[in-house]
Amino acid sequence: MNKELFDYPKQDGSGATCIAQAWAKVPRALPEEEKAQIIQKIKSELIKQDAVLIAHYYIDGAIQDLAWETGGFVADSLEMARFGKNHSAKKLVVAGVKFMGESAKILSPEKTVLMPDLDATCSLDLGCPAEDFNQFCDAHPDREVVVYANTSAAVKARADWMVTSSCALAIVHELHQQGKKILWAPDRHLGRYIQDQTGADMLLWEGHCIVHDEFKAIELETLIKKHPNAMVLVHPESPAHVVDLADVVGSTSAMIKAVVEGSAKEYIVATDKGILHRMRQLAPEKILIEAPTAGNSATCKSCAHCPWMAMNGLEGILNCLTNQSGEILVDETIRSDAQICIERMLSFTTNHPELLAKAQHGFVKNIGAA
Missing domain, CATH: 3.40.50.10800 (NadA-like)
Known part of the structure; x- marks a missing residue:
């Protein structure tokens, strides 16, 4: 794949810009009052439409929290697939990227599967x-x-x-x-x-x-020297030299388990930074350090966040429920x-x-x- 096809500057939900490598539109940042109103509308629509919200660990923390609060689920793609198949809801709202929505539809053809933005895909x-x-x-x-x-x-x-x-x-x-x-x-x-x-x-x-291809072993080695007692967690989609530096190599669920059950105080995490939200919830006493994705000359030290995962926003969830947009058809x-x-x-x-x-x-x- 020609990665240059997807390169252009973006602005994230907080208003900060990153010109490192960005490939997708990002939902606008919401004022707190408006955010609260949208969340309440989503909760109402989920009940009214017999729908359940299923989210991935890499998306915005507010959406993860909303999924839990409304009886939905936050997990890696395997558990998302299981949950959607076994849940009694007639409608699934999948906050993630398109292949996750397709998998939900494949396993639950009788259910309506909606996504906040069908352009949210995967490299x-x-x-x-x-x-x-x-x-x-x-x-x-x-x-x-x-x-x-x-x-x-x-x-x-x-x-x-x-x-x-x-x-x-x-x-x-x-x-x-x-x-x-x-x-x-x-x-x-x-x-x-x-x-x-x-x-x-x-x-x-x-x-x-x-995202994972951007982690750099030479920078990770420098970070490890600064935090010699930290446990290093690496997702196996990362380059070989990065994986070689890991204490634990595993899926998102395995990395969360390592933080929750580990005896170390500090953890260097080499995967999408969206996972840190759940880690902090489950292990608030642990210190989490983002693994570096670039060297000293780079615009930012860690830009480890999928631009397509970042396309999932609260407004998008409300829109797909109220307008029945973003339906997955296979x-x-x-x-x-x-x-x-x-x-x-x-x-x-x-x-x-x-x-x-x-x-x-x-x-x-x-x-x-x-």
Whole structure:
């Protein structure tokens, strides 16, 4: 993917500008009185429409809080998928990026799925077009096709398995034990890491997350020297040299667990800064330090926030509820094909809690060993 296609200055919700690398529009900052009024309207509409709000850890903290307050849910993409499928609500409002809304619709075709902004997407999704991916699969028919959740419904429809960062290692480990060769897409950093950990034969698509790809090992080393007692938490979508410096490498849920259960006082966190909101709520006594994404010459030291996640705003949520806008629609043929790989993942995570627990606590070598 040509990252330059998405480069332009942005202004965030607080009014601060960042010219480092920004690719999307950001909701306007709301005066407190207006913000409170919008929140009350959203609460009313959720009840009136039998709707539930499901959010990702990377979005604005106010939306995360609203989800919890209204009986909704905040989680990583695996648990978002489970919650939406099992909840009794007729309507799902998904605050995240488009592939999350598509996954919700795939698993719950009878429900209306709305999103605050359908333009909120993902660099991994954009960097793995379905037509190109199908050609890649056609060229390697002997491989089990495993795709990351950060892909379109059309890409999932071609896959044997969908995985998230919380279960990818366990699933690939199991496939490797069965002697299967893997075709992996789209994140090359996560794929390489899983390949190193499991020894699996993996052919990797050359994609990357624009947020995690920006973490810098040389700057992280400097930060670690300043905080020698800090525990370093790194998401596996990060470059290899950054992952090598980690004490814990894992999904968003694994990183939160590490902060809550860890004995350290300080934690250096290398993932989207949106996660810090939940970490602070669950472990207010811990000191959280953002991992650096750039060197001394950069405009900012840490710009680790997905520009598309930042597109989710309270006004957008209210608008999609009142106007029924931002509805996720998936072609039925694609939906039914994509559902197979997602259901397979959900079944695996239910039936292999011991492998999943090891992966969620932090990726380690020889995960299947006693």
